[in-house]
Amino acid sequence: MTTGGQVAAVSRHEEYGFSKPNHASVTLLEGLGVEGDVHAGETIRHQFRMTYEPDLPNLRQVHLMHEELFDELALKGYAVSAGQLGENITTRGVDLLGLPTGSLLHLGEEAVLEVTGLRNPCAKINDFRGGLLGEMFAIDPGTGEFTFKAGVMAVVRRGGTVRPGDAVEVALPAPPHRPLERV
Structure with missing residues (x-):
């Protein structure tokens, strides 16, 4: 296991909306997600996807984003802070x-x-800040591969309270490693 960094902010919202307010802490519930967050649940809670695949497992219980993206966006004139991208x-x-x-x-x-x-x-990212959606994609100049930059999704394997300043330690799965795909 390697120390990967730290938690910069935690956010949740009880209702559907694009941004989520920051809080002093959030409680993660095993197999469900963030307590009090609209996206918590065993099955899909994404508002659009619930209409056509409501019984599939919720692989999007918790959305994580790297704060370094906000630094990158600021250099391009976009003011974005923790929780504002959901x-x-x-x-x-x-x-x-x-x-x-x-x-x-x-x-x-x-x-x-x-x-x-x-x-x-x-x-909806463009509704938040015009033109921002185009910044959520990247193309590797060496391979021409296309990727998303809007963070990762996760499920809760063990619950607990998470606060800004908490350490983040990363444990990689056994090889062979599978690259991340959209969920």
């Missing part, structure tokens, strides 16, 4: 997008998340 946990010092599927994130003293895939950014 994430529950904002990290610093963790290469979330470089993790393989199945990586475990140990947050604070108790909580453990399993990374399930990449967040698929939606057009």
Whole structure:
């Protein structure tokens, strides 16, 4: 296990909406997600996807985003801060997008998340800040591969309280590693 960084902010919202307010702490519930968050549940809670696949397992219980993305966006003129893009946990010092599927994130003293895939950014990002959706994608100049930059999704494997300043430790799954895909 390697120390990957720390929790910069935690956010949740009881109702559907694009941004989530920051809180002093959140409680992660095993197999469900963030207590008091609209996206918590055993089955899909994503508002659009619930209409056509409501009984599928919820692989998007917790949304994590790297705070370094906000630094990158600021250089391009976009003012974005923790929770504004709908994430529950904002990290610093963790290469979330470089993790393989199945990586475990140990947050604070108790909580453990399993990374399930990449967040698929939606057009609502442009409603929040015009043109921002285009910044949520990247193309590797060497390979031409296309990737999403809007964070990762995870499920709660062990519950616990998470606060800003908590350490984030990363445990990689056994090889062969599978790259992250959209969930």
